[in-house]
Amino acid sequence: MAMNETDQGYLLPCGRDVEAVWDRLDEIDAHELECPHCLGARESLRALRAATEEMAHDTEEPSRALFGRIMSAVRAEVRRGDVLPMPSDDAGPIHVSGRAIAAVLRFAADTVPGVRARHCEVVSRIDVIDVRMKLAVSYVNLSVDLVDVVRERVTAAAAARVGVRVDRLDITVEDLYDL
């Protein structure tokens, strides 16, 4: 189905089409130099083009920044829903996002060669946390000691980067790769 019934748009009193003037906005022929209708249309279209260009350039950067701020606000809203209580004194309560802690612990596990941390769940108990982590391990690196190294790194990261003690750390090796 055709969306336009006719190729002809808006005809000027001189018989020329506004579309044609728009297409040749930067060229000018003898008729357009003389014709008041064409000159008037050309002037309006030039103003329109300048305004459009200005607006296109104007909103490009700020809109991207605003988009970033909105997305960061939305992510923060999600994290606000899963904050865990941390050890605190009478100055006031301290909470840390469970997702943020899980990301730190996964990152620590990933530093062990051949280990890719997958699922990580953090549960808060009074002053300590319990962690359940699932790993994929490279076949080449698989050894009895490997999980102990992960355990060490994760516990150290919780202490150094979050400031909380890991009470119980359950590690599941659920997958192998590089077979």
Next chain:
Amino acid sequence: MTPEHVITKPVVAAVAAHAARGVTGVVRLEPGVAGLVGSVARTARQRFKGLDPVPTEGVRVRVENQVWVEVDVVTSAVDQAVAVARAVQRAVSRAITDATGLPVAAVAVFVLDIELS
């Protein structure tokens, strides 16, 4: 009769935000959706009046006889998140009392993200 002076919540929030932002290990304050909408509205209003707005995003304040403050922060993984949060509590509490004379009942800190790099 004692003269009365009133300190509005945005002023307390701005003092708290400024103090929190100055703490080592705080990457930024996190406004959240409500804070973002509020800040856009407030910025527009203050621009209209020809003032540069003081940022208060990421801080919620309740003022009665004492002040209750909640601060949402993003910390750097270089520092302990909980230690940074304690430092924020001390800095915010001290700044509000110094600037307004109001006693601070509690400063609740929410670490919403820990930046790894």
